[in-house]
Amino acid sequence: MVMSVDKRIELITRNLQEIIGEKELYKKLKSKKEFSIYWGTMPTGPVSLAYFFPMLKISDFLKAGIKVKILLADLHSALDGVSWDLLEKRYKYYEMAINLILKTIGTDTKNLEFVKGSKFQLNKNYFNDLLKLSTFTTVNKAKHSASEAVKTARDNPKLAGLIYPLMQALDEEYLKADAQFAGLDQRKIMAYARDFLPKIDYKQRIELMSPMIRGLIGKQMSSSIEGSKIDLLDDEKTVRNKINKAEYIAGNLDNGIISLLKYLIMVLKKDNGKKFVVEREKKYGGNLEYSNYNEVEKDFINKKIHPLDLKNAVAKEINLLLTNFRNNKKLKEFFKKAYS
Known part of the structure; x- marks a missing residue:
């Protein structure tokens, strides 16, 4: 077609x-x-x-x-x-x-x-x-x-x-x-x-x-700002720690977590016909599911998503994306030669 x-x-x-x-x-x-x-x-x-x-x-x-x-x-x-x-x-x-x-x-x-x-x-x-x-x-x-x-x-x-x-x-x-x-x-x-x-x-x-993508810390992802970016070979714990420490003001869209959602996670979800899930305990209302970025943004602005819940959901998605890199021995060898 x-x-x-x-x-x-x-x-x-x-x-x-x-x-x-x-x-x-x-x-x-x-x-x-x-x-x-x-x-x-x-x-x-x-x-x-x-x-x-x-x-x-x-x-x-x-x-x-x-x-x-x-x-x-x-x-x-x-x-x-x-x-x-x-x-x-x-x-x-x-x-x-x-x-x-x-x-x-x-x-x-x-x-x-x-x-x-x-x-x-x-x-x-x-x-x-x-x-x-x-x-x-x-x-x-x-x-x-x-x-x-x-x-x-x-x-x-x-x-x-x-x-x-x-x-x-x-x-x-x-x-x-x-x-x-x-x-x-x-x-x-x-x-x-x-x-x-x-x-x-x-x-x-x-x-x-x-657009320039907001760093987790600071205005943009940069190797000169500690904790501002996630490397392809970062392990799961490192990814979670970086995202948990990311600058974040509830309701304020100017942060790296929202950039990851808007320009990466929700683009992939939309293109693949999948939903973004924010896991929550039943006593807090249960899981939240989103089909597009605008839905996430609306709940974020209205402070309906707890910061920690959103960060955990984003960290989970990023760790899934990086699995192929962590498990690739040849990439690790090339990395070692290029940066040793």
Whole structure:
């Protein structure tokens, strides 16, 4: 059965925060021409639960009949401070971990391709274009563009961090993508790409951005904030402890528990036709069952769910998701080589 344009658009835009070039997106989809999206990541720190969020969107793109390329940007990792002798080890670990996430959420990967950055970013034409782009880009512009996404571009930046946004812009062209998908923290780089690629005679791309996911502690999941994120290889007890310690004000939606529910757990439940269950003793009213996120949010705002009950239910769901990772010996071996 052929999916309608409206259904494709619904899948592609689900849970996105912003689209630059929305009219172009609709026009492209209605033309029924082949459409491709790329998403890139640097193989830096250990893959965390946060990677489930972009993978759910990639799953949406694939369901909508979009061709997707995942760029594992090994050279970008080096520019952001990863030791050169670890690049290949990190690449292998990331490729395996991301594939396992996609398998866990039931993604059909027929139209998915993994691309290694150094396979095309070291060729002559790419380097020539990088030099061309640099002649149009001021230091201040490069620093501004990279400031939210590249740690080496802050304060007293290294040159490496300033090259980063130029390369990310060129990746759109060299991956032959119609659109780039990323988190909202990449917005300045994506806006740079829209403005500067035409200066070297390349077309603008559509930019798709997902919201930044709230950390369990602090504003976002970050390795620099202890307890803010859950790693793929965390054991069950560690997951429960992190979720129990998560910042949480009853009735206030601005917390990491709600982010996990809205953008991960309830998306999977809805797609699989299952309910989210909050277990409670009969003397407190018995179990609560939810078919969609809005139902959970309503009860949360009205303080009908006890914080501990909700945290326990979320911890149970996350631990079920991570079972495949904890039991995968090869992934653990790759992790050890990449981070020993």
